[in-house]
Amino acid sequence: MRRRGFFALGLAVAACATGCGTEGSLGGRAVNAAGLSGRFAIVPGAGRWARVAKALVKTARDAGFPISGTPPVTRITVTGLPALAATELNNGLSLLDTATPLARLTGQIEVVVVPAHSKFATFDQFGAQLVAHPDRTPLTGGPQGEPDHLLFGLIAKGLGADTRQVDYTGFPGSEEATAALLGGKAAAATGTLADWRRAIGKGQVRVLAVSSARRVDGVEAPSLLECGVRVDFADWCAAVGPEGMSEDGKAVAIRLCDEITESASWRAACRAEGWTSIPLSGDDFEQWLASEIGRTRAVLRDLGMLDTADTTCWGSCAQGH
Structure with missing residues (x-):
């Protein structure tokens, strides 16, 4: 890591x-x-x-x-x-x-997002990559040890990935994490839905999953539970x-x-x-x-x-x- x-x-x-x-x-x-x-x-x-x-x-x-x-x-x-x-x-x-x-x-509900043109069309595709190559699937979000990082840790563990190999870069704010994701420095990011709404609305990113137990109105994405990850999470x-x-x-x-x-x-x-x-x-x-x-x-x-x-x-x- x-x-x-x-x-x-x-x-x-x-x-x-x-x-x-x-x-x-x-x-x-x-x-x-x-x-x-x-x-x-x-x-x-x-x-x-x-x-x-x-x-x-x-x-x-x-x-x-x-x-x-x-x-x-x-x-x-x-x-x-x-x-x-x-x-x-x-x-x-x-x-x-x-x-x-x-x-x-x-x-605050968190989301897993990828760039609009990411090769990952679904959370399952992203999850398969994370399990196979956790050290070659760069992830980003808020500072290390804070909720965004914790969520990726829970996701990795829930999928059966080697959690200690997770490649995560934390940033002090959502703007820096957004820039890293859109700049190709990360394959996926997490953060609160509120922080990512603008990028979602502008079509810059797609939501692969939400961290709540149920789907969120207005967000076209499944919950992590639906994706087989037994995680119900909020900041x-x-x-x-x-x-x-x-x-x-x-x-x-x-x-x-x-x-x-x-x-x-x-x-x-x-x-x-x-x-x-x-x-x-x-x-x-x-x-x-x-x-x-x-x-x-x-x-x-x-x-x-x-x-x-x-x-x-x-x-x-x-x-x-």
Whole structure:
């Protein structure tokens, strides 16, 4: 596998989740007709989640939760899959160790694309090439270790290809990945549907498959599941609270997240931004997050980016995994 300039994300998820200062954070006393009360701030764990955090604040206001900047407040941090992967790559503690999982919020569907005149007419043809020659099938997308790279790792593993031989070049943005694909430097690329819509609309690329469990309206391509790859994948984000939240505080925060994600205002915000609402909260979300940590750790190991062979224990493991 080629390792071209992977830079760990400085997302500081643990610090934010435990109440670090974040410029521009929004807080307020959550009180509405349901009788919920508590003082909260909703902050992004990094700039990439700023729009989600802003939408959460607006929707909270629409639902009757006053938002102000008056301390003291309990931080609700918006974070996601890239931060989880970066933590694993840096041998850090997982979100289960450094934060209180509250709710999954949104996901962005990813696509596998090829140039319009690619020899690969179908995903099956691309998959056959990847299995036969993983080291001679150049792939591209976002930075190494981030969701685009993870998806290609999951695809390779699902097809039975030698995952450690996958030839992947990551770029900091979708424009650079698009240029590499259209310039003949890559055979295929992954990325969010939102990032590739323009190139798709202009007829520059074709979609071979989508990463969701079902087909996507307006996209003429099968799901990976239809193609025989047992992968249901999204670049997701979620809300977490500080480590060690009281059970009462956690319950109120989860109720707040539930009210927001069930509201018409939130659904409208997701439609406007092109996000897929994938709400899951409380114990169900915590169990899902544990499995997602395991899956992410496993694919990073399969790609040769982690040395540990253990994919079942968390950051607090006595062995230091």
